[in-house]
Structure formats: structure tokens, C-alpha cells
Amino acid sequence: MAATVQVTFDAADPAALGTFWAELLGYVEQPPPDGYATWDDFLDEKGMPPERRDDGYAVVDPDGAGPRLFFQRVPEGKTAKNRVHLDVQVTAGRPRSEHAELCRSRAGELEALGARRLREFDEPVSGFWIVMVDPEGNEFCLV
Missing domain, CATH: 3.30.720 (Signal recognition particle alu RNA binding heterodimer, srp9/1)
Known part of the structure; x- marks a missing residue:
């Protein structure tokens, strides 16, 4: 099990x-x-x-x-980059041509809740994703 x-x-x-x-x-x-x-x-x-x-x-x-x-x-704040992060799938089942728009739209909604967008990537094999941080600085990706 x-x-x-x-x-x-x-x-x-x-x-x-x-x-x-x-x-x-x-x-x-x-x-x-x-x-x-x-x-x-x-x-x-x-x-x-x-x-x-x-x-x-x-x-x-x-x-x-x-x-x-x-x-x-915890009493201390975050001080270094995460060694593990979550990839949050927001494009499942959608054509690759829509991925950037879907990720950017969701990133905007999350920024309104306190997240920050760090950078975007568009790779031929991996596709499009956005690296973000939550309101306390924990990294995650929208894919």
C-alpha cells in the first residue's frame, strides 16, 4: 500500500x-x-x-x-529558495496555444490575493509556466 x-x-x-x-x-x-x-x-x-x-x-x-x-x-521568516515546490496545473486538457493566456490570467487573480510573479518561461519541450511566490514567499509554478 x-x-x-x-x-x-x-x-x-x-x-x-x-x-x-x-x-x-x-x-x-x-x-x-x-x-x-x-x-x-x-x-x-x-x-x-x-x-x-x-x-x-x-x-x-x-x-x-x-x-x-x-x-x-514558526517564529522565523523564510530566508532561502525552496528546495521543493508545487507545480499547480491550470492548463490541463487545454491546447498548448492557450497555456500562456491561462497561466497569465490565473497569475493575475493570485496577485490580487497577495502572490507575486517572478518570471515566465516558454520552452519548446517543457511548455509555458510562470514561477510565483505566495504571500509568505514560498515558490510555486503555474503550468
Whole structure:
């Protein structure tokens, strides 16, 4: 049996960064565990102090196909280039002639949410893609 994967991000503001990635991927906030109406109900029962409740945030694929993304508060900021990044497929099933327009359009939407566009590439074999960073500086590509 294959292992499952969770992608974990260090963050200054877990909920804000998680909300950005949920919008980017079409994910939703992870619902509270069964038997609890809200996360606060669950955290109250577990004895989590109110000042620690913003230390983590999770988003999930509503269809259950993609990995869970977890955002954890850390005191330090990002200081170097990612060694791993996510490629976000926004052109699936579309003719190559439309890829640049689709990527640029989505990049513009994400910039309005706090992302930054770093550079564009158009390679004969690899195709078109845009390197971007999320609101906390984590690199990802729109392909």
C-alpha cells in the first residue's frame, strides 16, 4: 500500500496562508473532527489555550483526491529558495496555444490575493509556466 502525503508549510500567519492556498487549489478549510460543531469546541475539550489556537491551520481537497496542506506557525521568516515546490496545473486538457493566456490570467487573480510573479518561461519541450511566490514567499509554478 502506498503512503499518504501531507504538505506542511511553515508560516507567520497559518490561517491567512492556508486561505490563499485553498483559493489557489480549490481546497476548503478542514472540517472539525466528527462529533464537534466547530474547531473551538474540539480545542476547548482538548484543553488548547486560546492564545495557541492560531498556531496551525489545515486545508483539504473537498473531493479527497489531493493531499492535506498543513500550515504551522514558526517564529522565523523564510530566508532561502525552496528546495521543493508545487507545480499547480491550470492548463490541463487545454491546447498548448492557450497555456500562456491561462497561466497569465490565473497569475493575475493570485496577485490580487497577495502572490507575486517572478518570471515566465516558454520552452519548446517543457511548455509555458510562470514561477510565483505566495504571500509568505514560498515558490510555486503555474503550468
